[in-house]
Amino acid sequence: MKLTDLYASLENDLNVIEQELESSVTSDHALLSEAAVHLLKAGGKRIRPAIVLLAGKFGDYRLDVLKKVAVPLELIHMASLVHDDVIDDADTRRGQLTVKSKWDNRIAMYTGDYIYAKALTIIAELNDPVLHQALSRAIVQMCIGEMEQIRDFFNTRQTVRQYLLRIRRKTALLIAISCQLGAAAAGTPPAVYNRLYRYGYNVGMAFQIRDDLLDLLGTERQLGKPPGSDIRQGNMTLPVLLALRDTAVKDELLREIERIRDSDGQADCTRAIELIRASRGIEEADRLAARYIDKAVGLLEGLPDIPARSTLNDIARFVGKRNY
Amino acid sequence: MKLTDLYASLENDLNVIEQELESSVTSDHALLSEAAVHLLKAGGKRIRPAIVLLAGKFGDYRLDVLKKVAVPLELIHMASLVHDDVIDDADTRRGQLTVKSKWDNRIAMYTGDYIYAKALTIIAELNDPVLHQALSRAIVQMCIGEMEQIRDFFNTRQTVRQYLLRIRRKTALLIAISCQLGAAAAGTPPAVYNRLYRYGYNVGMAFQIRDDLLDLLGTERQLGKPPGSDIRQGNMTLPVLLALRDTAVKDELLREIERIRDSDGQADCTRAIELIRASRGIEEADRLAARYIDKAVGLLEGLPDIPARSTLNDIARFVGKRNY
Numbered sequence: 001m002k003l004t005d006l007y008a009s010l011e012n013d014l015n016v017i018e019q020e021l022e023s024s025v026t027s028d029h030a031l032l033s034e035a036a037v038h039l040l041k042a043g044g045k046r047i048r049p050a051i052v053l054l055a056g057k058f059g060d061y062r063l064d065v066l067k068k069v070a071v072p073l074e075l076i077h078m079a080s081l082v083h084d085d086v087i088d089d090a091d092t093r094r095g096q097l098t099v100k101s102k103w104d105n106r107i108a109m110y111t112g113d114y115i116y117a118k119a120l121t122i123i124a125e126l127n128d129p130v131l132h133q134a135l136s137r138a139i140v141q142m143c144i145g146e147m148e149q150i151r152d153f154f155n156t157r158q159t160v161r162q163y164l165l166r167i168r169r170k171t172a173l174l175i176a177i178s179c180q181l182g183a184a185a186a187g188t189p190p191a192v193y194n195r196l197y198r199y200g201y202n203v204g205m206a207f208q209i210r211d212d213l214l215d216l217l218g219t220e221r222q223l224g225k226p227p228g229s230d231i232r233q234g235n236m237t238l239p240v241l242l243a244l245r246d247t248a249v250k251d252e253l254l255r256e257i258e259r260i261r262d263s264d265g266q267a268d269c270t271r272a273i274e275l276i277r278a279s280r281g282i283e284e285a286d287r288l289a290a291r292y293i294d295k296a297v298g299l300l301e302g303l304p305d306i307p308a309r310s311t312l313n314d315i316a317r318f319v320g321k322r323n324y
Numbered sequence: 325m326k327l328t329d330l331y332a333s334l335e336n337d338l339n340v341i342e343q344e345l346e347s348s349v350t351s352d353h354a355l356l357s358e359a360a361v362h363l364l365k366a367g368g369k370r371i372r373p374a375i376v377l378l379a380g381k382f383g384d385y386r387l388d389v390l391k392k393v394a395v396p397l398e399l400i401h402m403a404s405l406v407h408d409d410v411i412d413d414a415d416t417r418r419g420q421l422t423v424k425s426k427w428d429n430r431i432a433m434y435t436g437d438y439i440y441a442k443a444l445t446i447i448a449e450l451n452d453p454v455l456h457q458a459l460s461r462a463i464v465q466m467c468i469g470e471m472e473q474i475r476d477f478f479n480t481r482q483t484v485r486q487y488l489l490r491i492r493r494k495t496a497l498l499i500a501i502s503c504q505l506g507a508a509a510a511g512t513p514p515a516v517y518n519r520l521y522r523y524g525y526n527v528g529m530a531f532q533i534r535d536d537l538l539d540l541l542g543t544e545r546q547l548g549k550p551p552g553s554d555i556r557q558g559n560m561t562l563p564v565l566l567a568l569r570d571t572a573v574k575d576e577l578l579r580e581i582e583r584i585r586d587s588d589g590q591a592d593c594t595r596a597i598e599l600i601r602a603s604r605g606i607e608e609a610d611r612l613a614a615r616y617i618d619k620a621v622g623l624l625e626g627l628p629d630i631p632a633r634s635t636l637n638d639i640a641r642f643v644g645k646r647n648y
Contacts, residue, residue: 029468031475083437087430106411106474109433113407113440114467120444120460124453132456136444143438144353150430151355 006314007050009307013063017049020071024118035099035111039078042096048073051175051315052182055196057308059186068126069185072119072135073178079115080142082108087146092224131181138177145169153234154261156244156254163238164205167212172204195299199312202296207319209289212237216276228273231257232265238288243281253279293320330638331374333631337387341373344395348442359423359435363402366420372397375499375639376506379520381632383510392450393505396443396459401498403439404466406432411470455505462501469493477558478585480568480578487562488529491536496528519623523636526620531643533613536561540600552597555581556589562612567605577603617644 007014025036049070056066085098086108092098100108116139123135148166152158179200183193215223215230216239223229230237240257244250256272276282296316303309331338349360373394380390409422410432424432440463447459472490476482503524507517539547539554540563547553554561564581568574580596600606620640627633 029471032468032471083433086433107471109407109410110467110470110474113436114464114471116437116440117460117463117467121457121464124457124460127453129448129451129453129456132453133445133448136441136448139441140438140445143434143441144356146434147353147356147431147438150434 001318003045003047003315003318004050006311006318007054009311010050010053013053014046014049016063017046017053017067017070017074020067021074024071024075024122025115031103031107032111032114035103035107036078036115038096038102039082039099039111039115044074044078046074047315048077048175048178051178051200051312054308054312055179055182055188055193056186057306058183058192058196058304059188061186065126065185066182068122069131069181070178072123073174073181075115075119075122076135076139076142077174079112079119080146082112082115084146086112087150126185128185131185134177134181138174141169141173145171149235152236154257155236156257158236158241160238160241163236163241167205167208168201171208171211172201175204175207176200192303195302199296199299199316202292202299203316203319206289206292206296206316209238209285209292210319213239213282213285213289216240216273217282228269231269231272231276232260234261234265239276239279239281239285241281242284243276243279246279246281249275249279290320293317325642327369327371327639327642328374330642331378331635333635334374334377337377338370338373340387341370341377341391341394341398344391345398348395348399348446349439355427355431356435356438359427359431360402360439362420362426363406363423363435363439368398368402370398371639372401372499372502375502375524375636376509378632378636379503379506379512379517380510381630382507382516382520382628383512385510389450389509390506392446393455393509394502396447397498397502397505399439399443399446400459400463400466403436403443404470406436406439408470410436411474450509452509455509458501458505462498465493465497469495473559476560478581479560480581482560482565484562484565487560487565491529491532492525495532495535496525499528499531500524516627519626523620523623523640526616526623527640527643530613530616530620530640533562533609533616534643537563537606537609537613540564540597541606552593555593555596555600556584558585558589563600563603563605563609565605566608567600567603570603570605573599573603614644617641 021040022037025040026033052066052070052073053061056062082099086100086105091101098108099111120132120136124132145166145168148162149170152162152166176197177200180193180197183196188196212230215237216227218227220226231240240253243253253272253275256269256275260267260269260272293316297313300309300313300316345364346361349364350357376390376394376397377385377387380386406423410424410429415422415425422432423435444456444460448456469490469492472486473494476486476490500521501524504517504521507520536554539551539561542551544550555564564577567577577596577599580593580599584591584593584596617640621637624633624637624640
């Protein structure tokens with residue numbers, strides 16, 4: 001069972017979105033198109049477009065309107081990935097060469113800028129300033145999240161609250177907005193789209209915590225890269241922060257993190273990962289993710305009982321059960 | 325006489341814009357604010373806000389509306405500068421440390437992303453999707469222009485037409501849109517704002533040609549950097565392309581450019597500059613800039629004879645006479 005199987009019923013409409021995604025970035029300039037299409041073809045779960053469509057089912061479902069919400073949201077996600085790859089100096093993503101590696105950093109930066117701007121031109125075709133503003137505000141928050149992450153690299157004294165605020169901006173907000181704008185563009189009342197927003201926020205938080213856990217617990221084969229890439233980079237994720245509260249590992253883990261920092265991320269992080277895995281951090285992070293999932297599922301109960309609601313429920317449960 | 329003296333009559337309103345610029349980027353995050361404010365304080369001629377205000381004088385001049393056009397346009401210009409500095413690996417701009425040099429490339433990239441997104445949230449406060457779309461489309465075109473510049477680095481076979489298309493996207497379009505959106509936000513009829521758009525386009529083209537000439541003709545003291553930075557970077561500007569048509573210098577200039585390319589821009593470009601200065605390229609580029617200025621001035625004649633028109637006329641003449 002894969003996440004994408006859960007929204008197989010949307011296949012036809014998601015194919016339309018896929019074509020729109022491609023045509024949205026292939027008209028203007030050969031090299032930009034090539035770089036953007038390369039990125040598209042590298043795949044992705046298209047969770048944001050799927051969520052837009054599912055949220056749209058709670059109102060007047062019109063694909064020609066919803067696609068102008070779904071496409072920009074996926075484009076924004078893609079643009080953020082291109083810029084992340086420049087920053088992280090990543091050579092591959094999902095097993096494919098990154099834009100910065102296939103071309104160079106300059107191309108990657110302008111490809112990202114271009115995709116962001118394209119996203120905003122598409123949403124602006126819908127005659128609703130509220131949608132435009134929600135989208136550009138989401139980008140503002142994502143940038144702040146990225147800056148916070150950079151500021152807090154190797155900061156072992158940051159609080160869990162700082163981590164949660166950061167992943168809210170980096171990840172959860174865009175998923176929340178996918179729900180909200182899909183429903184709002186379908187003309188649902190605020191009570192519905194606000195509830196969907198909160199559903200998306202909670203799923204997004206759980207999704208990022210699971211992703212951060214996976215980077216510590218997955219095998220190289222599962223991850224497509226060696227585990228521990230976050231810690232090598234200095235990104236102190238929830239399981240690490242919680243492990244640092246566990247007196248059984250705290251002192252040695254602090255020394256390990258310091259060693260990794262001093263080596264510019266070149267040091268072996270096997271021992272650090274062992275310590276985190278042996279700590280209470282894993283279970284506690286897991287529990288927090290489960291709490292977010294329960295919250296998301298509970299929010300769905302207040303919505304009309306349509307098939308889309310049950311699919312959203314399945315998605316939440318799947319994110320909650322993502323196993324290692 | 326400085327360019328900014330020409331719009332001294334707008335001083336009070338430009339001070340309001342200046343405060344708005346600062347407050348627009350100082351609320352969210354300490355490091356982002358610091359980087360963005362550093363950029364603001366480094367100055368700039370604020371030609372785009374001045375043009376927005378002047379264009380607004382042709383309609384219902386309301387500063388509270390016009391500032392929501394002027395601020396985003398200046399922010400977009402600033403964001404493009406931050407990203408250019410990452411690409412160009414520039415350590416100083418206008419005598420100040422660049423964001424990438426004072427902090428690093430990561431900070432500079434996200435600062436640029438953040439400022440772009442902020443610009444779009446501000447324009448979206450105006451309830452007019454046409455304005456939102458014009459702005460995001462301008463960013464799309466600017467990115468394409470930057471990509472074209474990268475693609476054409478050291479391409480000595482590119483045509484003058486390619487150069488003109490590129491500076492249209494890179495520079496002229498944003499100045500044209502400043503005129504157009506200022507007038508449109510003040511409720512002028514399309515005949516007025518379209519004419520102002522064309523005025524801005526022609527001034528913008530002349531402005532960039534003059535800037536490219538200055539990089540070849542200015543002294544290190546005037547420029548704040550050694551002349552020839554374009555040619556070292558591989559940016560084949562109009563005077564270079566025209567010099568390459570002059571048989572008196574063509575062959576030697578081609579060899580010099582090849583040598584600079586092969587040295588990754590490290591080679592001395594004194595001889596290349598001498599050759600260009602001695603060629604017909606300078607005079608021909610100068611003449612083309614003058615043609616754009618005449619066009620701009622001619623377009624103003626079809627507009628109501630208000631003081632702002634005479635200021636726009638002075639600005640065009642100033643750009644035309646910018647001396648070396």
